[in-house]
Amino acid sequence: xxxxxxxxxxxxxxxxxxxxxxxxxxxxxxxxxxxxxxxxxxxxxxxxxxxxxxxxxxxxxxxxxxxxxxxxxxxxxxxxxxxxxxxxxxxxxxxxxxxxxxxxxx
Amino acid sequence: xxxxxxxxxxxxxxxxxxxxxxxxxxxxxxxxxxxxxxxxxxxxxxxxxxxxxxxxxxxxxxxxxxxxxxxxxxxxxxxxxxxxxxxxxxxxxxxxxxxxxxxxxxxxxxxxxxxxxxxxxxxxxxxxxxxxxxxxxxxxxxxxxxxxxxxxxxxxxxxxxxxxxxxxxxxxxxxxxxxxxxxxxxxxxxxxxxx
Numbered sequence: 175x176x177x178x179x180x181x182x183x184x185x186x187x188x189x190x191x192x193x194x195x196x197x198x199x200x201x202x203x204x205x206x207x208x209x210x211x212x213x214x215x216x217x218x219x220x221x222x223x224x225x226x227x228x229x230x231x232x233x234x235x236x237x238x239x240x241x242x243x244x245x246x247x248x249x250x251x252x253x254x255x256x257x258x259x260x261x262x263x264x265x266x267x268x269x270x271x272x273x274x275x276x277x278x279x280x
Numbered sequence: 281x282x283x284x285x286x287x288x289x290x291x292x293x294x295x296x297x298x299x300x301x302x303x304x305x306x307x308x309x310x311x312x313x314x315x316x317x318x319x320x321x322x323x324x325x326x327x328x329x330x331x332x333x334x335x336x337x338x339x340x341x342x343x344x345x346x347x348x349x350x351x352x353x354x355x356x357x358x359x360x361x362x363x364x365x366x367x368x369x370x371x372x373x374x375x376x377x378x379x380x381x382x383x384x385x386x387x388x389x390x391x392x393x394x395x396x397x398x399x400x401x402x403x404x405x406x407x408x409x410x411x412x413x414x415x416x417x418x419x420x421x422x423x424x425x426x427x428x429x430x431x432x433x434x435x436x437x438x439x440x441x442x443x444x445x446x447x448x449x450x451x452x453x454x455x456x457x458x459x460x461x462x463x464x465x466x467x468x469x470x471x472x473x474x475x
Binding site: 218226243 | 305307309311312316318331336339343355
C-alpha cells in the first residue's frame with residue numbers, strides 16, 4: 175500500500191482495535207494482521223502519537239509476573255473513528271468513479 | 281541471541297536518545313517478545329520477527345524529530361511555565377497596574393463630579409432666574425404705579441419671561457439629572473457583570 179495512505183489509515187485502525195475492549199500491543203498487531211501489516215516500531219509510534227493527542231489512555235497491569243500495558247480509547251478517539259467513517263464514504267464514491275473511468279479505457 | 285542480549289545491543293545503538301524514551305521502547309519490545317513466546321514461539325523466532333538489531337535501532341532513530349515523548353513533556357512544561365509566569369508578572373507589575381487602577385478610578389470620579397457640578401449650576405441658574413423674575417415683577421409694579429406704565433409693563437413682561445425660562449430650565453435640568461443617574465447605574469451594572 176502507498177506509504178502516505180497507509181499512515182493516514184493506521185491511526186484509525188489501531189483505535190478500532192481498542193474500541194470495544196482495552197487491548198495490548200501484541201494483540202493489536204495480531205487483530206489487525208488480516209487487514210493490514212503493522213510492524214512493532216510503527217505501532218509504538220502510533221500509540222505514542224494517539225496518547226499525546228488524548229485519543230487513548232495507557233495503564234500498566236501485572237500479568238504473569240511481568241508488566242503489560244493496556245490501551246483504552248477515549249471519547250476523542252471514538253470521535254476520530256466517526257470522522258474517518260464519514261470522510262471515507264466520500265472516498266468510496268471517488269473510488270467508484272476511478273474504477274468506472276478505468277474500465278471504460280480498457 | 282537471547283532477549284537480554286538483543287535488547288542490550290539495540291540500547292547501545294540508541295545512545296543520544298533521552299533515557300526514558302529508550303526505556304519505554306525497550307520495554308515495549310520486551311513485552312512483544314514475551315507475548316509471542318506465550319503464543320508458542322521460541323525466543324529466537326520472536327526476536328527475528330522483530331527484525332535485526334540494526335533494523336530496529338534505525339527504525340527507532342528515524343522516528344525522532346524531536347522524539348514524541350519530549351514533545352509531549354514540552355507541551356506539559358510549557359503550560360506550567362505559562363501559569364507560573366502569569367502569577368510572577370502580576371506580582372511584579374503591582375506598582376504599575378495598581379497606580380493605573382487608581383488613576384482610572386480618580387478620573388472617573390472627577391468626571392462624575394464635573395457632571396454633577398454642571399447640573400447643580402443649572403439648578404442655580406434657574407433659581408437665580410426665579411429670584412430675578414420676582415424682583416423684576418416688584419420693580420415693574422413700582423414703575424407701573426409711578427406712571428411709567430410702558431417701562432413697568434416691559435419690566436413685568438421681561439420678568440415673566442425669566443420666570444418661564446427658569447421653569448423650563450428647571451424641568452430640563454431635572455430630565456438631565458434623571459438620565460445621568462440612569463446612565464451611571466447602567467455603567468455600574470455593566471462594569472459589575474464584566475468582573
